[in-house]
Amino acid sequence: MKKIRIxxxxxxxFAILFAAIFIYPIYFTVVSSFKNNNEIWNTMFSLPSKIExxxxxxxxxxxKILKAVLNSFIFSLGASFVVVxxxxxxxxxxxxxxxxxxxxxxTYYLLGMMxxxxxxxxxxxxxxxxLGFRDKYWPMILLxxxxxxxxxxxxISSYIEGISQDLDEVALLDGCDLFTLIFRIIFPIARPGIFxxxxxxxxxxxxxxxxANTLLTNQAMKTISVRLLGLQGERFTSYGPMFASIVLxxxxxxxxxxxxxxRVEGGIAEGAVKG
Amino acid sequence: xxxxxxxxxxxxxxxxxxxxxLLYSFVFIYPMITVFRLAFFKWNGIPSSPMQYVGFRNxxxxxxxxxxxxxxxxxxxxxxxxxxxxxxxxLFLATVIQSKIRVKRxxxxxxxxxQVISRTAIALMWYFLLYPEGGPLATLFQSIGLGHIDVNFLxxxxxxxYAITVINAWTYAGFNMLIFSAGLTSIPNEILEAAEVDGASxxxxxxxxxxxxxxxxxxxxxxxxxxxxxxxxEMVYVTTGGGPGSASEVFGTLLYKNAFTYNNYGxxxxxxxxxxxxxxxxxxxxxKMFAYSDRK
Numbered sequence: 001m002k003k004i005r006i007x008x009x010x011x012x013x014f015a016i017l018f019a020a021i022f023i024y025p026i027y028f029t030v031v032s033s034f035k036n037n038n039e040i041w042n043t044m045f046s047l048p049s050k051i052e053x054x055x056x057x058x059x060x061x062x063x064k065i066l067k068a069v070l071n072s073f074i075f076s077l078g079a080s081f082v083v084v085x086x087x088x089x090x091x092x093x094x095x096x097x098x099x100x101x102x103x104x105x106x107t108y109y110l111l112g113m114m115x116x117x118x119x120x121x122x123x124x125x126x127x128x129x130x131l132g133f134r135d136k137y138w139p140m141i142l143l144x145x146x147x148x149x150x151x152x153x154x155x156i157s158s159y160i161e162g163i164s165q166d167l168d169e170v171a172l173l174d175g176c177d178l179f180t181l182i183f184r185i186i187f188p189i190a191r192p193g194i195f196x197x198x199x200x201x202x203x204x205x206x207x208x209x210x211x212a213n214t215l216l217t218n219q220a221m222k223t224i225s226v227r228l229l230g231l232q233g234e235r236f237t238s239y240g241p242m243f244a245s246i247v248l249x250x251x252x253x254x255x256x257x258x259x260x261x262x263r264v265e266g267g268i269a270e271g272a273v274k275g
Numbered sequence: 276x277x278x279x280x281x282x283x284x285x286x287x288x289x290x291x292x293x294x295x296x297l298l299y300s301f302v303f304i305y306p307m308i309t310v311f312r313l314a315f316f317k318w319n320g321i322p323s324s325p326m327q328y329v330g331f332r333n334x335x336x337x338x339x340x341x342x343x344x345x346x347x348x349x350x351x352x353x354x355x356x357x358x359x360x361x362x363x364x365x366l367f368l369a370t371v372i373q374s375k376i377r378v379k380r381x382x383x384x385x386x387x388x389x390q391v392i393s394r395t396a397i398a399l400m401w402y403f404l405l406y407p408e409g410g411p412l413a414t415l416f417q418s419i420g421l422g423h424i425d426v427n428f429l430x431x432x433x434x435x436x437y438a439i440t441v442i443n444a445w446t447y448a449g450f451n452m453l454i455f456s457a458g459l460t461s462i463p464n465e466i467l468e469a470a471e472v473d474g475a476s477x478x479x480x481x482x483x484x485x486x487x488x489x490x491x492x493x494x495x496x497x498x499x500x501x502x503x504x505x506x507x508x509e510m511v512y513v514t515t516g517g518g519p520g521s522a523s524e525v526f527g528t529l530l531y532k533n534a535f536t537y538n539n540y541g542x543x544x545x546x547x548x549x550x551x552x553x554x555x556x557x558x559x560x561x562x563k564m565f566a567y568s569d570r571k
Contacts, residue, residue: 123313
């Protein structure tokens, strides 16, 4: 029995050690965001002797990080909204094999899961430049919806496939049209699957960098990833505002994650399994 | 039921599918096809300047590029780090969140958290962690008598790529934990209990029951690790940008730089085409291999 106890103590110690490894960089960032420049360095764990709120005022006024957070939210919400409407309709038709081409469409949509979106960077940038779409909200939202289309289609259509067709039949016999059927009857039942697709899209868009970095050049349009990337090159007299900017841009998405934790983890795991 | 559906219903179905089809075709598939077409043209990216047909010359330039070989080696390092670093860690983390440990939710959350943080924010965090003058790692090294080691690994020709694989492991361990955790839940408890009754030690149970039963989780992991390594880009771009020099270059950074630094769009499109084909071929080959080994 003693041997088992020692073994389980070692197990727990390692579990804690790994938790520390994953949390420490975040801890260091948060603590440093409240310190003045002298206190940040040569310490590993110490708390600030005096809380330096000026880092946060500087992050908001000079870095304008909240504007970037707002932009990230607009793109994320927009893309999730488009995904919910457009993908749900398409997923329903494919999941129920209504059209002769349903099978083909399914393969066609899932094809995108195997393609790294940034491989299409140059044609997309060229297209956006030619059509005057740069630095505009809607084109960017549609682009993000398209990039996240395959994954959310997979999540939503496999959920709808698991729903019994009994209700569909009753509704159709009652003379319900397809649009009403999808949004009045299927949507409420499939809400968990649809919501998972939406939240996965939301997370991916909030943190997206490559397309945002090449297509958004106007300072007022930049998202958090682009804004934080810009900070790497800028010279600061103090590092505090940089840490505060990281905290202000990461906290909103961590809150979203913590609220919808099971959906986020479930959706990501399901997507990973499909690969 | 849908077999007897009226023409009107079919028309409605068509109508309802249309927005998705148009969006995906125009914004995803059309650019993808364009990549393959433009890969055969030389172009400097200026809209008014003409494109010149050059046959396979862009592809030849990509494969003859000295940096292509560096990228290939680095992708190999990424794959190896997946197998030897991320896999054991993720497997351990999965056993933790499947064990009877207390405050399980705390462990689960802390392991997974990096996954939802912007890669740029992660790069900044690690830039400060590895800050040579007084950063936390430098301080730690100082206190254990390793002060002579330069902790600026990201700025070192020799170590940059390894530093990135560590940051990468930190970011993606939680994601891979979920893959193994899903596999672990599918192992029936009775089997493990029966083995315990038969006197199999913890390690033996793990080696002879858990690992074989996790076969499909390992397959999913390998598939993600290989395809993810071939297409890796963001993490390298935000930490070193492929530098110092070209030490940590990967396919993605080469694509990006050739377009936006060297105005060599033909090269970039050829690289894009290569990336699409390579990730396709890799995932199909691996699936075939797995299917073959499952049948045996």
